[in-house]
Amino acid sequence: MSIHKRTSLFIALDTLFILIAFFSSFIIINEPQIYFNVNFWLSCTIILLSYHMFSFLYKMNKKAWEYASVGELNVILKTLTISIVFNAFIQLLIFDHIQYRILFITWLLMVVLIGGARFWWRMRNQDRKRIDLTKKRTLIVGAGSAGTMVARQLLQNQSADLRPVAFIDDDANKQKLDIYALPVAGSTADIPNVVDNMKIENIIIAIPSLKRHKLQQIYQLCSTVKVKTQILPMIEDLVTGKVSVKQFKNVSVEDLLGRETVELDNDLIGDTITGKNVLVTGAGGSIGSELCRQIINHAPKKLVLLGHGENSIYNIEMELKEIMSHSMTEIVTEIADIQDEKKLLTVFDNHAPEVVYHAAAHKHVPLMERNPEEAIKNNTIGSLNVATAAHNARVKTFVMVSTDKAVNPTSVMGASKRLAEMVIHDLNQKSKTIFTVVRFGNVLGSNGSVIPLFKKQIEKGGPVTVTHPDMVRYFMTIPEASRLVIQASCLAQGGETFVLDMGEPVKIVDLAKNLISLSGHSEEEIGIEFTGIRPGEKLYEELLNKDEIHDEQIFPKIYLGKCAVTNIHKVEKLLSSYALMDKKALRAKVLELTNGPKHVAESVSSHEELHLSAK
Secondary structure (H helix, E strand, O other): OOHHHHHHHHHHHHHHHHHHHHHHHHHHHOOHHHOOOHHHHHHHHHHHHHHHHHHHHOOHHHOOHHHOOHHHHHHHHHHHHHHHHHHHHHHHHHHOOOOHHHHHHHHHHHHHHHHHHHHHHHHHHHHHOOOOOOOEEEEEEOOOHHHHHHHHHHHHOOOOOEEEEEEEOOOOOOOOOEEOOEEEOOOHHHHHHHHHHOOOOEEEEOOOOOOHHHHHHHHHHHHOOOOEEEEOOOHHHHHOOOOOHHHOEEOOHHHHHOOOOOOOOHHHHHHHHOOOEEEEEOOOOHHHHHHHHHHHOOOOOEEEEEEOOHHHHHHHHHHHHHHOOOOOOEEEEEEOOOOOHHHHHHHHHHHOOOEEEEOOOOOOHHHHHHOHHHHHHHHHHHHHHHHHHHHHOOOOEEEEEEEHHHOOOOOHHHHHHHHHHHHHHHHHOOOOOEEEEEEEOEEEOOOOOHHHHHHHHHHOOOOEEEOOOOOEEOEEEHHHHHHHHHHHHHHOOOOOEEEEOOOOOEEHHHHHHHHHHHOOOOHHHHOEEEOOOOOOOOOOOOOOOOOOOOOOEEEOOEEEEOOOOOOHHHHHHHHHHHHHOOHHHHHHHHHHHHHOHHHHHHHHHHHHHHHHHHO
């Protein structure tokens, strides 16, 4: 029915209802002596005119009554009450008295008739939406505003394949109540029993404010009943229509291991980035590309995407141009190898960057163990090339993205990053450019992360290979790491080693078990196989060595490590002679230079013992 036809219908019905209510009030009060006299018709006319005037004012006939709720009921009561009060005022002016009983009964009858007609319209439309028994019986965890919104949308959305049948909520005041005719069946501890008793086929966790540790607890309960578990997207995405109720996402390892986001100092970040020329190396990589996504939100004048792989650079360029189609930021791509010193000097000269984020690096530990010269060429000399170009171009701030593997390194990859930190800190003492290092552990889903490998192994039916049952690592999500890197860059004064708070370390075997469960399989179906520690690996990672430990937290989740004193001359000597050394000698030399000879011998011995114990 068109809006004009529906409005005309409601006006006609409301007129009829008001006449019925007004006539009936005289019958109920039993005052037939004043039927059809001048006062009667005048009062009737005033009620009709005042009601239609105020219903137009409050847009009552423009409401979508098929979705009527408390808000619409308030509009009805407000319109009818003001109409009656206005009528009473007119009666007092014209007749010098008010027919209190008549007006009160008329108001009651109008509420019943007009309000009832509106809500009958809603029930009529609701009845048309018959329950589809083929839809999956769904349990909603959380009976708050988000959970009830999800339930309402699912009940109204005929194309959704989920049918809510109950809520779960830890608030004792909500338990045993019905919301939208759906029972609040218990607390989160009751999830297994509720799933079994109500034949639940799907679970939706709908608590946007849920803390990560609580989400982990709820998910563990859900995983015991082998029912598909999904989680509500960000509430603002639902409200703005960015996603719909048909787009619940599966619980991911990022949801379970990620942490609550930190409010950044956007004013400080804006002062550093907005309107400036910014360059990111390794812009096509997992960290580099996310840095670009975060940076462009702060409206730099120019964003230079520098990388060696043309496909990855092309992909991030297209993505940024699509999502920021109306942005004034100029996006420029440069295909360059950071080992090419001359090309870097040209790039920096052409674009005059004011802020540089250096994320380009070789990250795969086993590959670098077999190719130590490439680790030195790319991670150390490449970093020195980028830093030198920044110094020559008078860049204001240079940020090097480093790794926890650079602390007491047992791998060539970690040692090469440690050497890069050394040359960066040394250059800071000689340059007007602010050089700083930001160090953090593993990021979930990065190209060098174990998670993509585990997912591929699960897809193939297993087994999932874990090096050692006691292997632990720090993890954070790529967006969180990137945001904190940008925040740390704004705090830099020069020469710092910023360390990101990685939270609690995670056992790799527990990570494997979570991924198996999230994939809808059991550990028995996929299996976990321990393969032994690989060359260069250690059981646990550190974020600071004993010489760098500093207690100062300068921003939530950002710590300031002391810069350990190093002999830069030995580093320079190694960089000038590494090409003449064989792989074994080079590996030993870089580890000795970054740890000391005694530490290297101990690490090699312990590595061999752990490798044998894992087998």
